[in-house]
Amino acid sequence: MLFSDVLILVxxxxxxxxxxxxxxxxxxxxxxxxxxxxxxxxxxxxxTTSLLTLLLLAFVTYLTVSGAIAGSTDAMT
Numbered sequence: 001m002l003f004s005d006v007l008i009l010v011x012x013x014x015x016x017x018x019x020x021x022x023x024x025x026x027x028x029x030x031x032x033x034x035x036x037x038x039x040x041x042x043x044x045x046x047x048t049t050s051l052l053t054l055l056l057l058a059f060v061t062y063l064t065v066s067g068a069i070a071g072s073t074d075a076m077t
Contacts, residue, residue: 018048
């Protein structure tokens with residue numbers, strides 16, 4: 001539960017503001033036609049996607065390892 005709580009906290013405090021910034025920069029880039037804003041939007045999208053991918057991989061790995069440990073412990077008893 002602790003890892004799940006940390007995951008939700010990071011998504012809420014870090015990733016959602018990045019998504020909001022991405023939407024704002026995309027809108028500004030579309031309104032002005034500025035290529036620099038489009039590049040910044042691409043960078044924000046890449047950072048957000050990479051962070052979410054890493055966090056979810058760590059979460060799935062944690063669940064897999066804890067399930068394997070719990071299963072082997074149950075088998076030993």
